[in-house]
Amino acid sequence: MNSRNDIKITCAILCYNYGRYLHQAIDSCLNQSLDTSLYEVLIIDDGSTDETPNICSSYGNKIRVSRTKNQGFAKSIERALVEANGDYVAYLDADDWWHKDKLAKVYQELTDNILVVAHNLSDVNENGVEMGRIGACGNTSSVCVHRLAGLTLMPTTTEIFCQPLLDIGKGKILNDVLGYYRIHEKAMTDRTPNGKHTAFFANTNYVLANNLYSLKKNLPFWLDNEKIMDRLAKKYFSEGVIKDFERATELSNASFGAWFRMVGWILSAKRRFGKRELRLTVRLLLQKTGLKNR
Template structure:
């Protein structure tokens, strides 16, 4: 039996068949390192395009497994990535993105000590795969994470990859500045960053759901955090939710509404014992009447975290 970490690459796909082959190949063609590529799982979430035929091209590869089912949505597909995989670590991948050949080798070097969560930077590319930004971009989204599977299971069901950020806030995360994923921006990307406030409202709802989950876990803490730490992390995500709501209101031109969320953000920040800098930035934004986040136009991209 190998003592090297076994990594499950799990590809989340709904009608991204035109991109899927590159995603699968990027997992199979990883450079060798101190890890075992345990499996590559494609979860086809009710696709009606060429996804099935693309999967058939890899039918003869024992490493590739395909799960086809009726559409259940992103959250359930992300949850299933942890339920159906059997490796020590899970590397989720949106089917329209792909991994750098050195991703698993580089991340495996960080799978030591207390690490349960690894995140790294990314290259932002267009629908044709050409670079849109010359400089690497911070990650935090689905395709830039690796999560120790047992720790990930403790946070299920997950509606979004933000749920696993709780492991980072518990002091069990490692950040790598290498851009190890190619994040594709195209007209059919799942996240709407062009309509004012939509992305921020969504992230606020995810943060609230995660905060509520952590409070429930307080009664029976997981191995990676005690009750006190869970409560502080829950307040951290409450503060984040308020910050997203401030930004949403500012993008919609509702300055008074934004001001109403400032006290909640401050309360969460203080209870979490977080730095005041994000709160001060949001306060400044509402005072000067200028949103912190510029809406995307198809030529730029904001972080998911």
């Protein structure tokens, strides 16, 4: 294990009316194999109206609780960074839980040059039974980010805010399955269909791009190259444009003008015109020619 015992991790459990799952999430943090002196457990209660406050009280001083009126998931992510005592913040959605060795394995990777670590999660159903699928790497419950680096990337809408740290080589993706991602109807970040899901992620990328553009004026400690920052900003802005075009095709109101805008931003960001963009182009042509979209 990394011998740098000056590092401390805040386990930030994000909760809004997930009292029915909360015991399992908290216990998975408290029962980690990592030395307990190296981490704390912080509950970010976003104004829950269920049994969440009572469950938190039952743990006494084993955990720390921050409770506000309901402000939404994005604010919970930000509050965790602001209120954490640790050098790193490991996020956990209250309907998920961790493997007992999660923190120990993440801790091994933390160095001055590693500002974010993510890992695989095992999908489980509402009752916690594994579904035989591995994925969700980069999901909230798999992300551990350097607190000060994360703060420079606020505000955000989702855990995507820390992706630029991976882009510049200051992160690590572990192949280990170190957590369990619950699939159920009332997931905290659930988005409805009919274009709203895609619109949400378009906005997420625009928010991140705007943050990165603003950082060009005052470069953060984790990147001292203005050109690279500009390239990152264009990458995420172009992703927003692609998502906007995708949404338009979902609603069957895409235009050739929107297609040219997408291509222009792909070229500006020096991205590849890949299978996704080709699929969206074919969808546009089918819609414009009146053929059935398959």
